Amino acid sequence: MPARAEAASAPDRTYLARQPLLDREGNLCGYELLVREDASNYAAIDDLRAATARVIKRVIGEIGIESVLGKHVGYLNVSREILLSDSFDVVAPDRFMLELPPDLHVDETLLQRLAELRAKRYRFVLDAITRPDETFALLLPFAEAIKIDVSRCHPETQTVLVRALKARGKTLIALKVETMAAFEATRKCGFDLFQGYFFAHPEILTTRRVHTPRHSLLRLLRLIELDPSLTEIEAELKRVPALTTHVMRMANLQACRHGPTSSTTLRDAISAIGTSRLGRWAQLLLYADDSIASLEHNPLAQLALTRARFMELAVDRMPDVDADDAECAFLTGVLSLVEAASGDSLDHTIRDFPVSDTVRAALLRREGVLGTLLSAIEALELGNWDRFDCIAEQIASPTTPNLAELAAQAAVWAGSADQSLSELERPHHGMPRSTAASAGVSGRL
Structure with missing residues (x-):
């Protein structure tokens, strides 16, 4: 989504997207920031370099990392030019993983720069690896994580790479995981994190067991549509202990933030929350697990x-x-x-x-x-x-x-x-x- 909207006629529009990275349990654990200089030519590497520089200076430097990433880690593509520039003055090393492209020109100047940045606690990821080559070998000592393009890496090569890199303590990220079969295969192979069109193919997330009392939520939502009394809502919630507990917790959390009074009964909690908020909350719980925990990592x-x-x-x-x-x-x-x-x-x-x-x-x-x-x-x-x-x-x-x-x-x-x-x-x-x-x-x- 846009960090800053410009006029549609502006010739230098930059498109920004974020793609999620998930762990082995399907929890959200980071975003890669994807940038394209032109909608009709979004794969051009020169445009990517220019757009990445603008993201560093304008999105990260001006708007704020929290607004872009929340509490999650950001994965940022960097070029040789960016690595050798002073752009890193606004890049927080604890919030970003810097992705090194597979076609990066490596020489003594770059290796020295990587050593300097690593000494300042910057972290690097080798991006889109399909097979080991000379560039891979030179950059590997600097990398904390490796992204393997599982759509183009031969299965035998992938297995060897995962085994060898895990032995060296590297974090393995499966890149371009597009299907349920690919997700299961890469997880079985030993990958730690996963990136791909998870949301384009959301069925892979059904590998996580969903225990939220769905029928109870639907029943509660149907009841709320009928403009029920406080007594009717209370009776419905009491049928599901997990929902009752969460309503009490939510109401008391609100009380802690907005006043000294806490809710001691379910009826008090319902009154504090209100029917409208309760309905929206129930809608969101359709996506929660059995603990009805924070939605932030879902x-x-x-x-x-x-x-x-x-x-x-x-x-x-x-x-x-x-x-x-x-x-x-x-x-x-x-x-x-x-x-x-x-x-x-x-x-x-x-x-x-x-x-x-x-x-x-x-x-x-x-x-x-x-x-x-x-x-x-x-x-x-x-x-x-x-x-x-x-x-x-x-x-x-x-x-x-x-x-x-x-x-x-x-x-x-x-x-x-x-x-x-x-x-x-x-x-x-x-x-x-x-x-x-x-x-x-x-x-x-």
Whole structure:
């Protein structure tokens, strides 16, 4: 998402995306920042070098690492020119892994520079390795982690590399893991971290057991839609001890932050939270595990949160939008990934869910305003800049907000949405500029 939105006609637009890295349990543990100078020529290495330099100086130096990465580690592509420059004055060594490309020109000058940076606690990753060569051998002593392109590395070579590099204490990252089969194979092979189109193929996340009482959540959500009494909500929550415990914890967490009074009964907790927040909280728990722990390290939940907030922000700022669309935007984003979270089909899930025809059309057929916005955020997640631009043009009007900028706001919000119940409120037009300018998933500088 964009760190800073510029006019669409600006000739030097830079596209920024972040792609998640997951550990062996499927937990989110870092983001690689991907940058492209031009949507129509995004693979050009010269453009990549220039854009990376701009990301270092503008996104990291001006906006703030927390807004871009939250508490996670960032993986940043660097070129020889960047390594030899003074750009590292604004790069925090404890927050980034610096990725060295496989075609890096290595000489004594570069090796000396790498030694200097490592002495300052900078960490390096050898990127996109397919086979060992002279460059690999020269850079290996400086690398803490190795990314192996499993889509192009021969299986026998991959096995030998993993065994040898693990013996040397290196962290092994499987790059371009696109399918369930590839994920299982690389995990069995011994890789530590995994990167690829996990969110384009979210079924791989179903390898994590999801024990959240899903039917109880759906029942609670159906009840909330009927404008229930406090007694009815209390009775429903008492049917599921895990939900009762979490409601009490959430209410008391809010009390600690906003006042000295704590909730001593379930009824007090429900009153403190409020029906609206309780409903949104229940939606988000569709992505939680049996401990109903923090959503911060759950990659699928982070994606669903970002989608939901993006759609809500966009609809809330669009002219002549039907009131039903505005109310349904957040729910559409949340439900768009529930199939991956539950292992059940989307069609079957929403059959049991109190959704309107508007939401159903958006989810199943990408129809209407909500369907168009859902397609837009999906294009951003995949770094499909051309498709995103095409969709944005379809819904453009003089008062339509910059969708990429709203996607940035959504990503920042998603990173902290479970830290306070107040974050589950509906958006407001008067969002601070510092938040509006923060980077997260994809967009333009």
